Amino acid sequence: MWSLRDKYAIAGIGHTNYSSRSGRTVLDLASEACGKALADAGLMAAEIDGFVSYTFNDSVPAMAVATQLGCNATRYVVDLQAGGNAANLVIQTAAMAIEAGLANSVLVYRAMNGRSGFRLGGGREFRAQGITQFTAPFGWITYPQAMAMWCRRHMVKYGTTSEHLGHVAVTCRANAGLNPRAMKRQPITLDDYxxxxxxxxxxxxxxxxxxxxxxxxxxxxxxxxxxxLKQRPVRILGAAYGGGPQQGDDLFDALRWPEHATNYAAYIADELWRSAGVGPQDIDVAEIYDCFTYSVLAQLEGFGFCKPGEGGPFVASGAIARDGSLPVNTHGGLLSEGYIHGLNHVIEAVQQLRGEAGPRQIQGAELALTTAGAMSCGSALVLRN
Amino acid sequence: MENTYLKPLPVPDPDSEPFWQGCKRHRLLLRRCTDCGRLRYPPGPVCAHCGSRAGEWREASGRGRVYSWIVVRHPVPQEVFAAEVPYVVALIELEEGVRLASNLVGCPPEAVAADMPVAVTFEDVSETISLPKFRPA
Structure with a gap:
């Protein structure tokens, strides 16, 4: 279990514009975001001695970013081959490296030309080898196709409806309307959905x-x-990574997963809350990994904000709206702000806890949950100001 | 046949070769651990229950039920699946207890239902590959 409660903190954040056509290299994007995080914290490049990044074969290695920024004292580097499941694990990993004496200040980043370059949603390696020989020949190839299978199972088991899903989309879009960096800000209704x-x-x-x-x-x-340092620190209260049994041979494969109406969240919730010393009832704002509307329902249930199967009625009740009992994805989420593979959720949580979220600020936010992952494995953090 | 078939073809490997050979003979073979007796799919090299590498191939009944399913409307890649949509991909829970991903054929998408009984049917798609698909039983 994470035993570093309050010992480590997020001291700086940085991000680029979010667009569908950057016209820039991934190295340029990564360097800009990392440089901004440094400046935000008030640290010099020479004081950075660690990097943790994650990639889906679409990013640039940390050594390249370190070279661009002149972080010449780097002595700890992890370039993780991982999906959104790792978006919080990377922060846990950074803190662990500092605890072990391997670094003092670690930059964590995710950089991608996710629309104009390699499109993660557009399909995977097309040659049906390894685990994909049991999926791709049947036209089961993309992540939307993978996640739809989990969603259908939830509908079958619990009676979840399309309208429930629609509430997540509408809520995220409403929040994005208050967020100048969000890619989609035009409000939508359930009819639009x-x-x-x-x-x-x-x-x-x-x-x-x-x-x-x-x-x-x-x-x-x-x-x-x-x-x-320059900013009000946001401390890492709790952290967890994991999932259930037989997670599969890659992120897509869940052929041996016990029950698709339940995802990783149910398996890591106890460890997360125990490590943080707080519970779901204490959370002021939750940035929940929303690669798809449905994944929000499974995580609300898994992390204990409602009972198993009640995610649909919970979101339909208005509970996740910014004036509800649990404001969710206050920036618009991956659905409406943009998809930086989940790390943008952490940026938003930090801004909320610093009180810097402007018109979308949740007043008095002291405790935030961020989550990362949608299927058989994932990670989560509890942050506090 | 291979020239006109654009969809991904499985690339058999040492762990899966007998499975695909079985499909070619229209037999659905499952990997069975000869130490603890459990079946597994996909047919990886090790029994996750007891750690044994010892195994044999056992023919399945080919009967099962629909565990979950999707209806693909938007083809990806476009050029490969445009003529296929809409099509149904289902997770089939076999009587033997393992789950397979496959297509449901001979059944309009709107008629698919949870727990629907299905049976295997093989589709010969190349000189060497036949795919196990499922139809309502």
Whole structure:
């Protein structure tokens, strides 16, 4: 279990513009986000001695970013081959490296030309080898197709409806309207949701997150060091990574997964809350990994905000709206702000906890949950100001 | 046949070769651990229950039920699946307890239902590959 409660903090954040055509290299995007996180914290490049990044074969290695920025004292580097499941794990990993004495200040980033370059949602390696020989020959190839299978199972088991999914899309879009960096800010209604074209039933276009060019970076250091830096530190209260049994041979494969109406969240919730010493009832704002509308329902249930199967009625009740009992995805989420593979959720949580979220600020936000992942494995953080 | 078939073809490997050979003979073979007796799919090299690498191939009944399903409307890649949509991909829970991903054929998408009984049917798609698909039973 994470035993570093309050010892480490996010001292700086940085991000690029989010667009569908950056016209820039991924190296340029990564360097901009990392440079901004440094400046935000008030640290010099020479003081950075660690990097943690994650990639889906679409990013640039940390050594390249370190070279561009002149971080010449780097002594700890992890370039993780991972999906959105790792978007919070990377921060846990950074803190762990500092705890072990391997680094003092670690830049964590995700950078991608997710629309104009490699499109994660557009399909995977097309040669059906390894685990994909049991999926791709049947036209089961893309992540929307993968996640739709989980969603349908939830509908079968619990009676979840398309309208429930629509509430997630509408809520995220309403929040994005208050967020100048969000890619989609035009409000939508449930009617708009139902009118959006079917992609892979039960999903419509508006169930599926955006594809984005951009980068996010987070600077992790000790809480003690962070106190002397420019910004109000956001401390890492709790953290967990994991999932259930038989997670599969890759992120897509869940053929042996016990029950598709339940995802990773149910398996890591106890460890997350125990590590943080708080519970779901204490959370002021939750940035929940929304690669698809449905994944929000499974995580609300798994992390204990409602009972198993009640995610649909919970979101339909208005509970996740910014004036509800649990404001969710206050920036618009991956569905409406943009898809920087989940790290943009952490940026938003930090801004909320610093009180810097402007018109979308949740007043008095002290405790935030961020989550990362949608299927058999994932990670989560509890942050506090 | 291979020239006109654009969809991805499975690339058999040492762990899966007998499975695909079985499909070619229109027999659905499952990997069975000869130490603890459990079946597994996909047919990986190790039994996750007991750690044994010892195994044999056992023919399945080919009967099962629909566990979950999707209806693909938007083809990806476009050029490969444009003529296929809409099509149904389902997770089939076999009587033997393992789950397979496959297509449901001979059944309009709107008629698919949870727990619907299905049976395997093989589609010869190349000189060497036949795919196990499922139809209502």
């Amino acid at each position: 139902f009118a959006s074209r079917p992609i892979v039933e039960p999903f419509r276009l508006l169930d599926i997150c955006l594809e984005t060019d951009g980068a996010c970076a987070v600077l992790v250091t000790s809480a003690e060091r962070a106190r002397d």
